[in-house]
Amino acid sequence: MTTSAPDRTATPDVPTSQDPQPAPELVVDLKRVDKTFGSKPILAQVDLQIRRGEFVALLGASGSGKSTLLRILADLEPANGGQIEVSARRSVVFQDARLLPFRRVAANVRLGLRRADLPDDDLAALLAEVGLDGYQRRWPSTLSGGEGQRVALARALAREPRLLLLDEPFAALDALTRIRMHDLVLALWRQHHPGVLFITHDVDEAILLADRVLVLADGGFREDVAITVPRESRRSSWPEGGQVRRQLLAALGVQDGRTDNPDIGRQA
Amino acid sequence: MTVTGTSELHRLRTVAAVAPRRRMFGLRNLLRAMVPIAAVLLWHQVTTSGSVSTQFFPPPLAVGEALVDLVRSGELTTALGTSLSRAGIGLAFGVLIGIAFGIVNGLFRLGEEIFDSSLQIVRQVPFIAMVPLFIIWFGIGEELKVIIITLACVFPVYLNTYMGVRYVDPNIIEAGRVFGLSRPGIIFRIIVPASLPSVLVGIRYSMGTALLALIIAEQVNANSGIGQTISVAASALRIDIVTAGIVVYALLGIAVDVVMRLLERILLPWARKATP
Ligand SMILES: Nc1ncnc2c1ncn2[C@@H]1O[C@H](COP(=O)(O)OP(=O)(O)OP(=O)(O)O)[C@@H](O)[C@H]1O
Ligand SMILES: [Mg+2]
Numbered sequence: 001m002t003t004s005a006p007d008r009t010a011t012p013d014v015p016t017s018q019d020p021q022p023a024p025e026l027v028v029d030l031k032r033v034d035k036t037f038g039s040k041p042i043l044a045q046v047d048l049q050i051r052r053g054e055f056v057a058l059l060g061a062s063g064s065g066k067s068t069l070l071r072i073l074a075d076l077e078p079a080n081g082g083q084i085e086v087s088a089r090r091s092v093v094f095q096d097a098r099l100l101p102f103r104r105v106a107a108n109v110r111l112g113l114r115r116a117d118l119p120d121d122d123l124a125a126l127l128a129e130v131g132l133d134g135y136q137r138r139w140p141s142t143l144s145g146g147e148g149q150r151v152a153l154a155r156a157l158a159r160e161p162r163l164l165l166l167d168e169p170f171a172a173l174d175a176l177t178r179i180r181m182h183d184l185v186l187a188l189w190r191q192h193h194p195g196v197l198f199i200t201h202d203v204d205e206a207i208l209l210a211d212r213v214l215v216l217a218d219g220g221f222r223e224d225v226a227i228t229v230p231r232e233s234r235r236s237s238w239p240e241g242g243q244v245r246r247q248l249l250a251a252l253g254v255q256d257g258r259t260d261n262p263d264i265g266r267q268a
Numbered sequence: 269m270t271v272t273g274t275s276e277l278h279r280l281r282t283v284a285a286v287a288p289r290r291r292m293f294g295l296r297n298l299l300r301a302m303v304p305i306a307a308v309l310l311w312h313q314v315t316t317s318g319s320v321s322t323q324f325f326p327p328p329l330a331v332g333e334a335l336v337d338l339v340r341s342g343e344l345t346t347a348l349g350t351s352l353s354r355a356g357i358g359l360a361f362g363v364l365i366g367i368a369f370g371i372v373n374g375l376f377r378l379g380e381e382i383f384d385s386s387l388q389i390v391r392q393v394p395f396i397a398m399v400p401l402f403i404i405w406f407g408i409g410e411e412l413k414v415i416i417i418t419l420a421c422v423f424p425v426y427l428n429t430y431m432g433v434r435y436v437d438p439n440i441i442e443a444g445r446v447f448g449l450s451r452p453g454i455i456f457r458i459i460v461p462a463s464l465p466s467v468l469v470g471i472r473y474s475m476g477t478a479l480l481a482l483i484i485a486e487q488v489n490a491n492s493g494i495g496q497t498i499s500v501a502a503s504a505l506r507i508d509i510v511t512a513g514i515v516v517y518a519l520l521g522i523a524v525d526v527v528m529r530l531l532e533r534i535l536l537p538w539a540r541k542a543t544p
Contacts, residue, residue, distance in 0.1 A: 076445065100440055102538045111444070111447045140538075155447070
């Protein structure tokens with residue numbers, strides 16, 4: 001696997017995705033990537049480009065290979081073929097928190113950093129931002145699942161990544177905390193404009209957060225939808241909203257009107 | 269399923285929100301002390317009633333006196349010093365060798381292939397069985413004692429370290445890789461601390477076997493140490509001193525336990541599920 005850092009070269013101030021200016025540098029560049037487990041194909045000839053500042057959501061049925069794709073991008077899993085270039089400055093929030101049980105919260109957030117990289121004040125501010133004010137000296141075993149996940153988020157953000165890989169980071173959180181986390185991720189994204197790959201099962205979450213929504217199925221992207229409506233207008237209904245929803249749900253194999261979820265199709 | 273009556277329901281335990289302070293003379297400790305106290309009283313009763321010869325079975329007070337005498341004369345301190353340093357040196361070697369092999373074999377396939385099966389074979393031989401051979405090889409001096417104790421201590425530490433290293437949660441190792449730890453960083457900052465609880469379990473077992481090995485080693489040729497105190501007393505038929513020596517061994521066993529608890533408390537503060 002070739003992992004290079006295309007973003008290492010100095011770049012001028014990167015515009016946010018809302019301003020149409022020269023395209024920022026790539027933080028993910030996959031070309032014809034294949035992945036099989038045994039004889040089971042998971043990814044087939046996948047191309048993916050993510051630019052710095054771009055917020056990409058990845059939908060897909062359970063077992064469709066979303067986590068596998070993320071693990072390839074994180075250099076935790078080798079692909080079987082293709083060309084892979086990924087920013088070296090990346091961080092990951094996994095489906096589970098993966099904190100070191102023998103380090104306190106503060107040391108977990110600083111994992112892989114020197115103390116000078118994240119002084120106490122910044123650490124305290126970061127923890128406060130994820131809603132864990134004063135948790136520095138707690139042991140991971142004393143945290144609730146959602147608190148652990150938020151520590152993992154703080155750990156990922158602490159190093160100001162150029163590429164942020166999130167694997168269903170909020171699946172374990174309650175609805176309210178989840179909304180706060182959405183706002184937090186968006187705020188931090190606007191501030192540091194990393195490229196984001198956000199894996200989720202939730203079509204609404206994907207529509208709410210992303211500039212671009214991909215649906216992974218049968219080893220490839222069955223759908224690639226750009227969402228240009230400003231985020232502020234997405235909570236309420238917007239003209240094409242129902243259409244985008246239906247399109248994504250169809251790609252996921254859910255037919256309109258053939259689902260138990262009363263929410264689905266409500267904006268149509 | 270519908271819940272009918274109360275038969276489906278079980279009342280679960282509740283605890284007070286604030287744990288009461290452990291008191292020295294709390295009910296729990298009194299209960300724990302009951303059986304030993306009763307045993308000593310019975311011992312006293314039987315030995316002073318005249319129904320058994322105090323030649324063979326000394327009363328507890330006599331043993332206490334012998335113990336006090338041993339302490340007063342300084343003999344116990346010297347003997348204990350000698351015995352403890354033997355046990356300590358053997359334990360230190362055993363623990364170091366056990367941890368080294370445990371880490372290497374746990375981390376590296378090659379190490380495992382080369383050493384593990386041989387170690388497993390050697391482990392099957394009880395160390396006591398090796399004593400006659402060791403006497404021929406190393407004589408009956410101080411080396412012999414340390415070697416016996418070392419051998420006895422290696423395996424509990426080796427096995428537990430190996431298992432601990434081998435079964436570190438691979439997910440946290442991945443987290444370390446993702447966040448840029450180097451290979452030595454992953455070994456020393458993740459694998460080693462994560463397997464520490466297991467290593468400590470091994471050390472706890474080793475301390476127990478160190479004591480056992482000490483006793484056996486001191487029987488071979490007791491020219492100093494508690495073993496000598498006991499064997500000298502035995503040849504003089506001073507049954508009270510012999511028993512006092514045994515009591516000292518028992519107290520050492522208890523001390524081992526206390527030391528280990530303390531070590532675990534200091535080294536594994538995260539393993540206690542409580543808010544600081
Ligand atoms: N190490 C492995 N060995 C064999 N098969 C694997 C391995 N890892 C994943 N798989 C298989 O690859 C497929 C994709 O797994 P992956 O974890 O990427 O799914 P996912 O899309 O993230 O699903 P979910 O939404 O449930 O998390 C699954 O069928 C899984 O069983
Ligand atoms: Mg997954």
